[in-house]
Amino acid sequence: MESDEASLRGQAEIWKYMFNFADSLALRCAVELKIPDIINSHGGPITLAQIASSIPNTSSDPDISCLARIMRLLVRRKIFTAHQPSDGSGNSTILYGLTHSSKWLLRDTLGDDQHTLAPIFLMETHPWLVSPWHCFSRCIKEGGIAFEKSHGREIWDFASENPEFNKLFNDGMECTAKIILKAILSEYKDGFDYLGSLVDVGGGTGGALSEIVKSHPHIKGTNFDLPHVVATAPAYPGVSHVGGDMFESIPNADAWIMHDWGDEDCVKILKNCRKAIPEKSGKVIIIDVVLNPEGNGLFDDTGLIFDLVMVAHASGGKERTENEWKKILKEGGFSRYKIVKIPALTSIIEAYPQ
Incomplete structure (x- = not known):
């Protein structure tokens, strides 16, 4: 009897994973339709009809039945709330509200102190980014890069040739950087105090670096990334944008990186960082995941998934355990390191040349 029950439970698990x-795609629909913003703009829970009537760019009457079925699943997943207040006559209408989860998916009605995961959610669930996941078995059997198998070229080349993808990718990276940066600036205040200059290696459009410089105006900031990336970067006070190749050289200063690269490439980048920082006072600040495969922390499970995101999207990139970080730091010329935990998916790794 117990065996039958365990088997049935196992079957249910496979259906769930299937x-x-x-x-994710039901939630993508809600983000595309801006349902979190619609509810938020009304200042409280609203009816399905109110949601439907506020969906932007709708050319005909929305299919409320389809919307109701999607919302039903998302309520069960605790993305939205649903309750039926009675008007006293026995009539009631379901009112849908936000939760702590759906507040992270606001796009247009953010408060001054709020950040959003909507851009990276739309990025990671886009067919361009999902299709490489279907190539994992080929990668195991044949070797090679999943993104290249799916799209015929690596992600950076694809971005340089496709302005729409480049914007999708940069928007996703920028929103993530802002969230992580908020945790950094609140928990790592003293870490930037003694730096005169800071290079963000692979800094995208420079939004994260600009916030550091804003909070620490004594720092001269250099945002360093590929030429096609910095070409679309806005101007920020105290930040200069420099296009180049981190495998060739890195502007002199202190630097923070990394995870899109395999061990060999990371060591090359670290060696270039080692050349670019002062011998005694310099340090490299790495903002990245430190994997704890057996851990039960809030983000430990997501860290393992991010490692597979690297398989899907990067050219040999990976997430690393502390021992794996220690190994490549030593090979890159950094004999000492310190891990600083922050309330985020990532940690801070300070690396010192001696």
Whole structure:
């Protein structure tokens, strides 16, 4: 009897994993329709009809039945709330509200102190980024890069040739950087105090670096990334944008990186950072995941998934355990390091040349 129950539970688990994509794609639908913003703009829970009537760019009457079924699943997943207040006559209408989860998916009605995961959610669930996941078995059997197998070229080349993808990617990276940066600036205040200059290696459009410089105006900031990336970067006070190749050289200063690269490439980048920082006072600040495969922390499970994101999207990139970080830091010329935990998916790794 116990064996039958365990087997049935196992079957149920496989059905769940088979359709896990339904959760992310139903939620993508809600983000595309800006449902979190619609509810937020009303100042409180609203009816399905109110949501439907506020969906932007709708050319005909929305299919409320379809919307109701999607919202039903998202309520069960605790993305939205649903309750039915009675008007006293026995009539009631379901009112849908936000939760702590859906507040992270606001796009247009953010408060001054709020950040959003909507851009990276739309990025990671886009067919361009999902299709490489279907190439994992080929990568195991044949070797090679999943993104290249799916799109015929690596992600950086694809971005340089496709302005729409480049914007999608940069928007996703920028929103993530802002969230992580908020945790850094609150928990790592003293870490930037003695730096005169700071280079963000692979800094995208420079939004994260600009916030550091704003909070520490004594720092001269250099945002360093590929030429096609910095070409679209806005101007920020105290920040200069420099296009180049981190495998060739890095502007002199202190630097923070990394995870899109395999061990060999990381060591090359670290060696270039080692050349670019002062011998005694310099340090490299790495903002990245430190994997704890057996951990039960808030983000430990997501860290393992991010490692597979690297398989899907990067050219040999990976997330690393502390021992793996220690190894490549030593090979890159950094004999000492310190890990600083922050309330975020990532940690801070300070690396010192001696």
